[in-house]
Amino acid sequence: DAKTTQPNSMESNEEEPVHLPCNHSTISGTDYIHWYRQLPSQGPEYVIHGLTSNVNNRMASLAIAEDRKSSTLILHRATLRDAAVYYCILRDNGASGTYKYIFGTGTRLKVLA
């Protein structure tokens, strides 16, 4: 299973942008990069995903390095409600017949008022 590496924790001030990095040097050509976040006592929430090109949606932006060995989740204006554990996940490409998500330990984001 392809692995990801993320910082254990990060802090940000409210209303400022946040850049959450993720390294995935063993990514294969067909692995999608997914980001989920988990608020306390809740299930994981889908944030964004991409393959090669940068992606934007209403929640965040995903910047993918040209060699795809790293990516960055960008929250444009952090709010207190964004405090959560953010998981960067490489979706199994289905070579083994499955598309399961393999969660790592994630980055715990603390947002300061």
Add this chain to the structure above:
Amino acid sequence: NAGVMQNPRHLVRRRGQEARLRCSPMKGHSHVYWYRQLPEEGLKFMVYLQKENIIDESGMPKERFSAEFPKEGPSILRIQQVVRGDSAAYFCAGSEGQNTEAFFGQGTRLTVV
């Protein structure tokens, strides 16, 4: 998370009893994943099912655990003869296809006393 229903939200069982956890994915989502999360840890993959079929059960303990997703009705994760170590939050996720994003439920928190 909207639309993925898990019940019960909280379940207390005595050692040796059976636990049945139910998951109803969003309408039209025929792929279901089950995950287990111990306190202060990440989510661990258990099993991936598609209607009436188990696709990947590589994360399921060999004994006491089983899962199904019948043609009609919710997916069921069944734990027989529960032990204290089974106490955890169990999350299910549903997706429309093999490589589309998955949406998680709020989880069932199982406590074995």
